[in-house]
Amino acid sequence: MVLDSKVPEGPLAEKWDSHKFNVKLVNPANKRKFKILVVGTGLAGASAAATLGELGYEVEAFTFHDSPRRAHSIAAQGGINGAKNYRNDGDSIYRLFYDTIKGGDYRGREANTYRLAQVSVDIIDQMAAQGVPFAREYGGLLANRSFGGAQVSRTFYARGQTGQQLLLGAYQQMMGQVNAGKVKLHTRMEMLDLVTKDGEAVGIVCRNLLTGEITSHSGHAVVLATGGYGNVFYLSTNAMACNVTAAWRAHRKGAYFANPCYTQIHPTCIPAADEFQSKLTLMSESLRNDGRIWVPRDPDEKRAAKDIPEEERYYYLEEKYPAFGNLVPRDVASRNAKTVVDQGLGVGPLKNGVYLDFAAAIERDGLDKVWERYSNLMEMYERITGEDPRETPMRIFPATHYTMGGLWVDYNLMTSIPSLYACGEANFSDHGANRLGASALMQGLADGYFVLPYTIGDSLAGKLGTDPVSTDDPVFADAEQAVRDRIDTFMSINGTRSPDYFHRELGKLIWNYIGMERDQNGLEKAIAEIRALREEFWKDLRVLGNSDTLNSSLEKAGRVADFFELGELMARDALDREESCGGHFRAESQTPEGEALRDDENFAHVSAWEWHDADTPQTKHAEELVFENVELTQRSYK
Amino acid sequence: MSNTLNLTLQIWRQEGPNAAGRFETYEARDIPDDASFLEMLDVVNENLIEDGKVPIEFPHDCREGICGTCGVMINGRAHGQEKGTATCQLHMRKFSDGDTIAIEPWRAAAFPVVKDLVVDRSPLDAVIEAGGFITAPTGTAADANETPIPKEAADSAMDAAACIGCGACIAACPNSAGQLFTSAKLWHLNSLPQGQPERFKRTEAMVETMEQFFGSCTNHGECSEACPKEISLDFIAYMNRDYIKSKRVNRKLAGQR
Numbered sequence: 008m009v010l011d012s013k014v015p016e017g018p019l020a021e022k023w024d025s026h027k028f029n030v031k032l033v034n035p036a037n038k039r040k041f042k043i044l045v046v047g048t049g050l051a052g053a054s055a056a057a058t059l060g061e062l063g064y065e066v067e068a069f070t071f072h073d074s075p076r077r078a079h080s081i082a083a084q085g086g087i088n089g090a091k092n093y094r095n096d097g098d099s100i101y102r103l104f105y106d107t108i109k110g111g112d113y114r115g116r117e118a119n120t121y122r123l124a125q126v127s128v129d130i131i132d133q134m135a136a137q138g139v140p141f142a143r144e145y146g147g148l149l150a151n152r153s154f155g156g157a158q159v160s161r162t163f164y165a166r167g168q169t170g171q172q173l174l175l176g177a178y179q180q181m182m183g184q185v186n187a188g189k190v191k192l193h194t195r196m197e198m199l200d201l202v203t204k205d206g207e208a209v210g211i212v213c214r215n216l217l218t219g220e221i222t223s224h225s226g227h228a229v230v231l232a233t234g235g236y237g238n239v240f241y242l243s244t245n246a247m248a249c250n251v252t253a254a255w256r257a258h259r260k261g262a263y264f265a266n267p268c269y270t271q272i273h274p275t276c277i278p279a280a281d282e283f284q285s286k287l288t289l290m291s292e293s294l295r296n297d298g299r300i301w302v303p304r305d306p307d308e309k310r311a312a313k314d315i316p317e318e319e320r321y322y323y324l325e326e327k328y329p330a331f332g333n334l335v336p337r338d339v340a341s342r343n344a345k346t347v348v349d350q351g352l353g354v355g356p357l358k359n360g361v362y363l364d365f366a367a368a369i370e371r372d373g374l375d376k377v378w379e380r381y382s383n384l385m386e387m388y389e390r391i392t393g394e395d396p397r398e399t400p401m402r403i404f405p406a407t408h409y410t411m412g413g414l415w416v417d418y419n420l421m422t423s424i425p426s427l428y429a430c431g432e433a434n435f436s437d438h439g440a441n442r443l444g445a446s447a448l449m450q451g452l453a454d455g456y457f458v459l460p461y462t463i464g465d466s467l468a469g470k471l472g473t474d475p476v477s478t479d480d481p482v483f484a485d486a487e488q489a490v491r492d493r494i495d496t497f498m499s500i501n502g503t504r505s506p507d508y509f510h511r512e513l514g515k516l517i518w519n520y521i522g523m524e525r526d527q528n529g530l531e532k533a534i535a536e537i538r539a540l541r542e543e544f545w546k547d548l549r550v551l552g553n554s555d556t557l558n559s560s561l562e563k564a565g566r567v568a569d570f571f572e573l574g575e576l577m578a579r580d581a582l583d584r585e586e587s588c589g590g591h592f593r594a595e596s597q598t599p600e601g602e603a604l605r606d607d608e609n610f611a612h613v614s615a616w617e618w619h620d621a622d623t624p625q626t627k628h629a630e631e632l633v634f635e636n637v638e639l640t641q642r643s644y645k
Numbered sequence: 646m647s648n649t650l651n652l653t654l655q656i657w658r659q660e661g662p663n664a665a666g667r668f669e670t671y672e673a674r675d676i677p678d679d680a681s682f683l684e685m686l687d688v689v690n691e692n693l694i695e696d697g698k699v700p701i702e703f704p705h706d707c708r709e710g711i712c713g714t715c716g717v718m719i720n721g722r723a724h725g726q727e728k729g730t731a732t733c734q735l736h737m738r739k740f741s742d743g744d745t746i747a748i749e750p751w752r753a754a755a756f757p758v759v760k761d762l763v764v765d766r767s768p769l770d771a772v773i774e775a776g777g778f779i780t781a782p783t784g785t786a787a788d789a790n791e792t793p794i795p796k797e798a799a800d801s802a803m804d805a806a807a808c809i810g811c812g813a814c815i816a817a818c819p820n821s822a823g824q825l826f827t828s829a830k831l832w833h834l835n836s837l838p839q840g841q842p843e844r845f846k847r848t849e850a851m852v853e854t855m856e857q858f859f860g861s862c863t864n865h866g867e868c869s870e871a872c873p874k875e876i877s878l879d880f881i882a883y884m885n886r887d888y889i890k891s892k893r894v895n896r897k898l899a900g901q902r
C-alpha cells in the first residue's frame with residue numbers, strides 16, 4: 008500500500024479551509040443513520056463523542072475506566088497552548104506552528120501541525136464556554152504563562168490541574184449528550200480486538216471487566232482515542248492502566264504503526280525510591296526556572312548536599328550550555344542527567360538522581376517568594392520523599408512521559424484501515440520526534456472537537472443507506488473466539504510469575520536499551536532479549552482467579568503481552584533510524600559536541616510499520632516529509 | 646536508606662457483588678517506609694500470587710491523587726488518617742512498625758462492592774448526567790475573553806471544581822449523603838457566567854438525582870474532613886439555597902412557555 012497522507016494542495020494557511028470545503032458532508036437528517044464507535048473517553052475521545060453526538064450521529068463510547076473522568080488526561084498539570092496572542096507578545100498561529108515543527112526536530116507533517124495551531128484558538132474558546140475555570144487576571148481576562156522554554160506566553164492553565172479541568176469539561180459535555188440520548192456510554196469495557204471485513208473496520212470486541220462477558224459492537228466507523236504507550240517502560244509518569252492494547256490490536260489487523268521509537272523522557276520526575284516503586288511522579292518543568300541542577304564532583308561524596316562546598320559541585324548544564332543553562336529542552340536535560348548518573352555521580356540512597364537546588368533562588372528572592380511559586384510542587388515532593396526542598400535540594404531524574412509515535416493516520420485522521428480513525432496521543436500525527444510542553448492536551452482536543460467531526464463525514468457519506476455489518480456476521484464470531492482463546496490461554500499457562508513481574512523486567516530492557524540513548528549494539532540486544540523474555544512470558548505466566556469476575560491480573564496479562572510486541576517494534580524502529588532526532592538519540596549520530604545530529608537526507612520521513620505475524624518482523628513504509636514552509640536547521644543550545 | 650516495617654493487615658475480601666465478604670489477615674513484611682500505601686498492597690499481592698493465592702483487588706490508577714480512582718477505608722477512615730490525602734498519596738512512613746491496619750472498601754449502600762476493595766460508583770456519573778454540564782455545543786463559543794470573570798469568582802469555581810469524584814465524602818458520611826460531591830459540581834458551574842442560563846434547571850435535576858441514590862445530609866461535616874481535596878462545606882449551603890430557589894424559578898420558567 009502506498010501511504011497517501013491526503014494533505015490538501017494549496018498554501019499552508021489555506022489547506023484546512025479548502026479541505027473542509029472539499030470533504031463530503033453528511034446531510035443533517037442523515038447523520039442519525041450512522042453509528043460511530045468511539046473507544047477511549049479521555050480528552051480526545053470525550054470531545055469527539057460529545058461533538059459527534061451534537062452533530063446528530065449515533066455514538067457509542069467505550070472506556071475501561073469506571074468513569075470517563077478517570078482517563079489519564081486528568082493528570083496533566085502544566086497547561087494547554089493556544090495561539091491567542093492575548094499577551095500581545097508576538098505570538099501567532101504561524102509561530103505556534105513553527106515552534107511545534109522545530110520542537111519536533113522536523114519530523115512532523117507541516118499541514119497537520121499548522122492545522123493544530125489554527126484550531127488551538129477555538130479550543131480555548133470552547134473550553135471557557137464549557138466552564139473550565141482557567142486562571143484569570145484581576146481584570147477577569149484569561150491568564151497565560153510561558154511554558155517549557157517558549158519565547159511567548161501562550162499557555163492557559165487551571166492551577167496545577169489543567170488536564171483535570173479540561174477533561175471534566177469534555178466529560179461533562181459528553182454526559183450532556185448521554186443525557187440527550189445521542190451517546191451511549193459503556194464503562195468498564197475494554198476493547199480487546201478490532202473487527203475488519205474486506206479490509207475495512209466494522210466494529211470491535213470488548214470484555215466487560217466486571218463480568219468477563221465478551222461482546223461485539225458494530226458501527227460505520229471506529230475511532231480509537233486510547234492514549235499513549237509510555238507504560239511499556241513499566242516505570243513512567245503515566246497512570247497504571249495506560250496501555251497500548253487497542254492500538255496494537257488494530258495494528259495487528261492492518262493499521263500501520265508510525266514512529267514507535269519516538270518517546271519523550273521528562274527531566275523533572277522524582278527518582279525511584281526502591282524496587283517496589285510502581286510509577287514515577289512528574290513535577291512541573293517550571294521548577295527549572297529557579298532550581299539549579301548539580302551533582303557532586305566526587306563519585307564517593309558522602310556529605311549532605313548543603314555541606315558540599317561550591318567548587319566541589321558540578322553544575323553540568325550551566326557549564327555545558329552557558330546560554331540556556333538549566334532551561335535546555337527536555338531531551339537535552341534528560342540525557343545529561345543520565346550521563347552524570349552513569350558516571351557514578353548520582354545522588355540519593357540509590358545514586359539514581361541529580362540535585363535540583365533552590366538555595367540560590369531562596370537567597371535571591373527570599374523563601375516566601377520561592378514558596379509562593381512552588382509550594383504545591385514542594386509539598387507534593389515532601390509528601391512522596393519525606394524531604395523538605397526548602398532545606399535540602401530536591402532529587403530528580405528523568406522518566407518516560409509521552410509517546411509521539413502511534414497509529415499512522417492521514418490528514419483526515421484515518422488509519423491505513425479504511426473507516427478506522429485515531430485521535431489524541433494514540434495517533435502519531437502532530438508532534439514529530441518531540442512534543443512541546445502543553446501541546447498534548449491541545450492536540451487531543453483539536454482532534455476530538457475540531458478535526459475528526461469534519462473529516463469523518465468524508466468516509467461516511469459514501470455509506471449512506473448501508474447498515475453496519477451485523478454482529479451475527481462470522482467476522483465477529485471469529486474475533487470473539489480469538490479473544491476468548493487468548494483469555495483461556497492466559498488463565499491456563501499456570502506458570503510461576505505474575506504479569507507485573509514480566510512487565511517490570513520488560514520495562515528494564517526498554518529503559519536500558521531504548522531509553523534516552525540508543526545504539527546499534529544495544530538495540531540488537533534489546534530485540535533478542537525482549538524475544539527471550541516474551542517466550543518465557545508465554546510459558547511461565549501465572550494468572551489466578553477467574554475470567555468471569557473483575558480480575559486485574561488477567562487484564563494486565565493481555566496488556567503486557569501487547570507491550571512485548573510493541574517493545575520489539577520500538578527497538579526495530581530505533582535501529583532503522585540511524586540518526587538522532589528529537590526524543591530519539593542514536594549514540595552513533597551526534598555532533599562533535601555530543602548533540603543530536605539529524606540526517607535529513609536519509610531520514611526526513613515517517614516510518615510506518617506493517618504487521619505480518621508475531622514471528623515475522625514488520626515491514627517499513629516511508630512517508631516522505633515535505634517541507635515547503637520551514638527551513639530545516641540544526642538545534643543548538645550552546 | 647529507608648527503614649522497613651512489618652505490619653498486620655486485616656483486609657476485606659469478597660469474591661463478587663453477591664458473595665459474602667469476610668476479613669482476612671495478612672502479614673506485610675519488610676515494607677520500606679518510602680513505599681506508598683498502594684505499593685505496600687502491591688507487595689502483598691505479589692506474595693499472594695507467589696503462594697498461589699488470588700490477589701486482592703483494589704482501586705487505583707494515576708497514583709498521583711488526581712484521578713479519584715483509589716479509595717479504601719483505612720482503620721475506619723476514608724483514605725486514612727492524613728488530612729487532604731488520597732489513599733495513593735499516603736506513604737508508609739506515616740505508619741509504625743508492628744501496626745495493625747484494617748482495610749475495607751467504601752461503605753455506602755449506593756456503592757455496592759464489585760470485588761474485594763473495589764466498589765461501583767456509577768451513581769456519581771448519573772448525578773453529572775442529570776445536569777452537571779453547560780450546554781455549549783462545539784463551535785458555538787465566542788472568544789474566551791469576551792466574558793471576563795472576576796479572578797475571585799474563577800478561583801472559587803476552581804476550588805469547587807477540584808473535586809476528584811472519588812466518593813470519599815459519601816463513604817465517610819454516616820448517612821452516605823452525596824451533598825458534598827453534588828454541591829461542588831453545582832458551585833463550579835453555577836458560579837460562572839457561562840453556567841447561569843441552566844443554573845436552576847441543573848440544580849433541581851442534580852439534587853433530585855442525587856436523592857435517588859444517596860442518603861440525607863444532617864450536617865455532620867465528615868465529608869469535608871475525609872475529602873482529599875478538602876472541598877468546603879460552604880458549597881452545600883450554596884446548593885441548598887439554589888435548590889429552594891430552583892423550585893420557584895423553574896416553575897415560573899415553565900409557566901412562561
Ligand SMILES: Cc1cc2nc3c(=O)[nH]c(=O)nc-3n(C[C@H](O)[C@H](O)[C@H](O)COP(=O)(O)OP(=O)(O)OC[C@H]3O[C@@H](n4cnc5c(N)ncnc54)[C@H](O)[C@@H]3O)c2cc1C
Nearest residue numbers: 047048049050051080085086198234431432445446447448
Ligand atoms: C503526568 C503527566 C502530565 C502531563 N502534563 C501535560 C501538560 O501539562 N500539558 C499537555 O499538553 N500534556 C500533558 N501531558 C500529556 C497529556 O496528558 C496526554 O497526552 C493526553 O491527555 C492524552 O489524552 P488522550 O485522550 O489521547 O488519552 P487518555 O487521556 O490516556 O485517554 C485514553 C482513554 O482510552 C481508554 N482506553 C484505552 N484503551 C482502551 C481499551 N482497550 N478499551 C477501552 N478503552 C480504552 C481509557 O479508558 C481512556 O478513557 C501529561 C502527561 C502526564 C503523564
Ligand code: FES
Nearest residue numbers: 708711713715733
Ligand atoms: S489513584 Fe488516582 S487519585 Fe489515587
